[in-house]
């Protein structure tokens with residue numbers, strides 16, 4: 146039985162996977178191309194903070210005792226979206242029931258917690274070692290340090306590629322394949338801007354994800370544990386209102402004053418930050434080549450997605466939980482069978498959350514400010530309260546349950562069809578919630594439940 150596993154990448158997913166596998170008595174080691182994030186100032190990844198919800202928390206809870214609690218101690222709860230309209234007025238939209246929330250957590254702090262936990266369990270991490278090639282003749286993966294030192298995996302050793310959206314392991318796996326990975330790039334990019342804790346005191350709701358939706362673009366801000374916020378601007382790369390046009394301090398100031406006047410006051414050094422911080426592209430990666438006899442892709446390496454549902458890491462953590470579950474329920478460790486089963490269970494769900502994430506971009510930047518959409522959200526909340534066994538909003542399925550993403554997607558398609566009909570009910574948008582309208586809505590839902 147081959148229990149020697151090398152994980153390529155000590156990001157969020159690779160580090161969590163190391164914990165799961167070590168606790169299953171595997172002989173695990175991790176190679177990471179960057180320096181140890183606990184000893185360097187270099188950011189461990191792309192966004193500064195992220196939202197962790199049910200799927201991610203469950204995986205942490207199952208990986209090691211106390212890990213979920215330790216992670217939550219680093220996080221700030223977010224109970225809903227605080228919408229900033231063009232006039233600077235605020236409208237709060239709860240994510241679910243009163244107590245339901247997602248959590249904003251610092252990427253670096255979470256990554257460091259996972260690496261330290263894995264190390265305490267006895268997993269060796271080697272930093273500054275980059276997976277650079279695959280020697281097919283000798284069935285070995287080759288890792289290279291900055292000083293050109295070369296380390297090779299043992300022939301037949303298992304390698305799991307958790308090396309993120311730009312995965313080298315993925316490139317090697319699909320080298321000889323006719324179907325190459327497809328990278329769908331959005332014509333949008335993002336830029337992060339810090340709102341320091343001094344100015345952040347002006348944001349009254351600390352436990353919310355702030356959004357400035359402006360139809361074709363948007364700004365969002367997630368709270369950090371130290372009282373600051375990290376804002377992210379999502380904007381087309383080119384066109385009338387785009388990153389391309391924000392090419393001078395005046396243009397940047399005019400743009401923020403016009404569309405995000407209240408946010409502009411929160412970032413006194415806006416133009417300086419704008420010029421220093423990178424503008425990063427957004428894309429989805431689709432590939433069918435997730436595994437071969439000795440190699441598997443996991444997390445973003447297998448299925449990078451756009452960040453609009455806040456699910457990329459959550460999906461990657463769920464990958465780790467499910468891989469561990471498949472291993473623990475296998476009678477013997479036959480890796481190719483395990484990888485094939487993992488692919489069978491996860492690919493369809495990875496595809497679903499990739500699609501849902503793209504769809505949620507339109508909801509966040511555009512619909513959340515739309516009056517009819519807001520009524521729909523109120524009706525959804527009402528339905529979930531009175532008939533929770535029949536109606537669960539799609540957002541709840543994705544963020545607050547472990548319902549497979551593909552099922553959540555299908556539920557959303559059915560809910561959209563049902564709401565097409567509900568929103569045709571006379572006076573629904575203007576008069577909701579009268580008793581008569583509630584009756585009519587319930588009747589429509591029951592019809593759909595029977596179908």
Ligand code: FAD
Nearest residue numbers: 154156157158178196276308309444445455456457458459
């Ligand atoms: P990564 O975090 O990219 O880690 C990969 C690791 O592999 C890195 O440490 C890298 O240095 C290393 N590596 C790369 N190449 C090599 C190599 N050749 N050899 C050795 N090591 C290598 N997800 C959420 O769930 N919620 C959110 O709110 C959220 N917000 C996001 C916001 C933005 C702007 C973006 C871009 C993403 C967001 N995500 C979010 C997605 C989330 O960041 C990713 O899904 C998550 O980081 C994936 O983890 P990973 O470990 O698979 O990849």
